[in-house]
Amino acid sequence: MPASPSSRDFTKVETWVFDLDNTLYSHHLNxxxxxxxxxxxxxxxxxxxxxxxxxxxxxxxxxxxxxxxxxxxxxxxxxxxxxxxxxHAIDHSPLTPNPALGAALEQLPGRKLILTNGTRKHADAVMKRLAVDGHFEDVFDIVAADLEPKPSARTYERFLERHKVDPGKSAMFEDLARNLEVPDALGMTTVLVVPEGQREVFREDWELAGRDAPHVHHVTDDLVGFLNTLLAARRRPA
Missing domain, CATH: 1.10.150.450 (DNA polymerase; domain 1)
Structure with missing residues (x-):
């Protein structure tokens, strides 16, 4: 799925911020x-x-x-x-190592961080099962957010302040369009990660809505492919 047109690209991005669930792994795993x-x-x-x-x-x-x-x-x-x-006491065994994702994350220049409404324990388990835990500097979880979840603006502000992130030099990857409104307003480049192809997933209509909203700069149903494409673009001479 190609990226949607946007005036914001990734040329200045130094910090890569990822949601966890249904973003780092495919929605269809449920x-x-x-x-x-x-x-x-x-x-x-x-x-x-x-x-x-x-x-x-x-x-x-x-x-x-x-x-x-x-x-x-x-x-x-x-x-x-x-x-x-x-x-969060769930069976994480549906997740398996994703070496292609790990390779793409390793090549991203700069910092990589997780911003999730889940817990650190859950995030650590997911990253370990995917074998990508070594690529992330830290996890900002619901406890770090003082139990105030995305899409609250204060949560993003806490995150940026704690990790000294310049929003104008960062990108946010999310599976819910509404959680990209504040990042867009702060100056971040936003990427909406949607279900792969036409797979049926357990989501409500409002959760799947918003991919055409102006605060969504790019849309993909293939995170690894998207990362590899932007990496290739960054390597091309200007």
Whole structure:
């Protein structure tokens, strides 16, 4: 899938920022579906409601608050530690080493960082299974964000401040278009990573929307291919 037209390219990029789930690995693996199911089970127990009502609450809070956890904290006074431990206790075995991704990351000039609404423990497990953990300088997780998830502007500001990132010299790779609005406003080059081809994935319509929005500068359904293409472009003489 070609990149969409954009006035922002990658010639000045020195810091490469990646979301984790459904960005570093393919959507069709449905690893996040495990987390999704465990969130619903947690809500059933926490709020003492049936599964169908828990599903409605889960998706409503996710859409309105950025994460279901934030909605439960705001609406019901949830203490997040047990929640985070429970929902991320998943089977990571569907993930296998991705040497092509590792090679592309290794060639990217500059720093590589993870910015995720998940936990560091989950991020570490994902990166280890993909065999790309050695390519990233650090992980900025939901705890580092003071439990305030993307797309909150304050989360991006905290991230940039902590890691001394110049947004005008950085790129953000994400699987949700709404999470690229703030990076665009800050001056980052944005890349939306969408499901491969026409594969069916467990996403709601609003999660898949926005690829034509002006804050989305580039769109790809093949992260490795996209990285290799931009690396080749950077190597060509001006």
């Amino acid at each position: 690893l996040w579906q495990q987390v999704d199911d465990r969130i619903r089970d947690f809500i059933v127990d926490f709020l003492k409601i049936p599964h169908d009502e828990a599903f409605r609450v889960q998706k409503d809070y996710y859409k309105r608050y950025g994460t279901t956890m934030r909605g439960l904290m705001t609406e019901h006074g949830l203490e997040p530690d047990d929640y985070l431990d429970y929902v």
